[in-house]
Amino acid sequence: MDYKQTGLIDETGKLHEDMLNLVADVLDTAMKMEGIKENSELSVTFVNNEQIQELNRDYRGKDEPTDVLSFALNEGEDDEVAVEGMPDLLGDIVISVPRAEQQAEEYGHDIKRELCFLAVHGFLHLLGYDHGDEAQEKSMFSRQEEILEKHGLKKR
Template identity: 55%
Template structure:
């Protein structure tokens, strides 16, 4: 069994290869993080206007960003496997425009950037943060470890 991922491409620009990459890297990362099978999460691909609207509405920041995560149990202890309750992890929203911009700026492939953003979003859903130096080090180290092991090296 595996994690259940609902991926929506609101831009209608994603190729099947890129959709499969995001699904596969999230499955891989979920196993690395020992997320129970049948846990559900969604990924939505939007453009810069779409993510700017979401960023402004929910975070009060009126600019486009690369990825936003909404954990469903953000302020509660997550209890996996409760009977009769679906394991809903949350939502990851990725701007394809920002992913393309950042891939060019960092000199790596769009696939590497999409993988990075997907894993980054997943780790946020699991409670990782980068608001302090130590938590940032921990999160970014974990991201790199997962991406490198999967084969999406810089």
């Protein structure tokens, strides 16, 4: 089974190909672990703080930069119309590279772990995971760590 259906776009020009491949591999693992259909796609775009602030303002009403945003394409749809041979589009994840760099430093781990953490966090939001209360947060964050640990990206 090959899930590698993750479109990665680095609008910052700061990320090396090996970093992008790692994020794609981690998301591939997440898709498998969550039982996502093989013919599914999602996109991840890496941006600067100004770009993510604009999206955060326009879509969430919060005029400030954030670390990650998720936009589910099938949100609220019970029965999606599937066209044979066409991929199931899960949605879009947008990650602020400067915010990831800052958070990696604050949390005492490297940028690889932080970017992968944010990608998995955004992916799980696409699937309906949330962290609105303590039980939801525990479920979501333990699943994130389980996925990241498969790639040796353990929490410090």
